[in-house]
Amino acid sequence: MASPGLAVRDATTLDVPSITALHAHEADTGVSAYECLAPSEAEMAKRWQASVQQGFPYLVAELDGQFAGYAYASSYRAREGYRWTVEDTVYVLPAARGRGVGIALLRSLIDVCTRLGYRQMIAVIGDGTSTGSIALHERLGFLAAGVFPGMGWKHGRWLDNVQMLLPLGAGRGAPPDRA
Template identity: 65%
Template sequence: MSDTAAARPSLRAATAADLAAITALYAEEVRTGLATYEYAPPDEPEMAKRWQAIVSQGYPFLVAHLDERLAGYAYASAYRTREGYRWTVEDTVYVHPALAGRGVGRSLLQRLIDDCTTLGYRQMVAVIGDRSNAASIALHTRLGFATVGTFRGLGRKHGQWLDTVQMQRPLGFGDSCAP
């Protein structure tokens, strides 16, 4: 196997066996980061409920492994629950900080885009916690998302007001024709 092939993250659908590692990764972001505005890290049973709610609705939920450990996860979910939004999904991507810059986020998001396109969705929206999250904004931009707005001071965490960046990417035919 070449060094390049060895360096690529392996992707697959998340399973219940991944939930402990997913919970730990998310908990660290909740405690220290600004990508989520959640204050208290959810425990594994709560994360299991969230995972089950997503996959039971047919949305993709992926994990990436690199160096024989969970490197990140990503999933799509409903952007809004009203019927008129049923062709739009919201993406979520988390990468282990120690493995940032190694293509994990890009691999996860590209696969999520591909899977959601195959499922017939027409738009993907990214709701990025704080505009200081340059890595997430750059990742989404590289994969065809455009910034469509910034909500200033929409959330508060770690003693500061935070902006929320909204980005959007068409999937498949986008809004050029009816689904």
């Protein structure tokens, strides 16, 4: 259930410090980010700017005017044939989990990507034990597409990589609107 005072908007330069801190927390303690060393604020600013310049949505959620999480879409793969497929990324502050932030961010991201003409969204979930992330994606219609066992090594163990898929718009049922 969404909390009162929950808003989703486009990220701005002013959000980069909060985005960096949340990403650092995930890189240091979690299995969502396969980075073992947290990137600097300058690096995160570069990533945000590159994403926006490429036309991908990059969103922030606020609870009562305070940063609560972020989400963005990126290219699934670099090859031209994949240009209609995006990968989603969603991070929510631990204190904001269970308050509708993740679903609001992901629903908004899906809506924007659909309007932009993308046809598939892929969730690449860092580990099979990430049941909250899996449940979030299932709630919005993502289907399991595969599990890659032992794809990454972090925190002294091998991590499975779960991939889920959501068709957008006409999905693969029709050619894209633009070439």
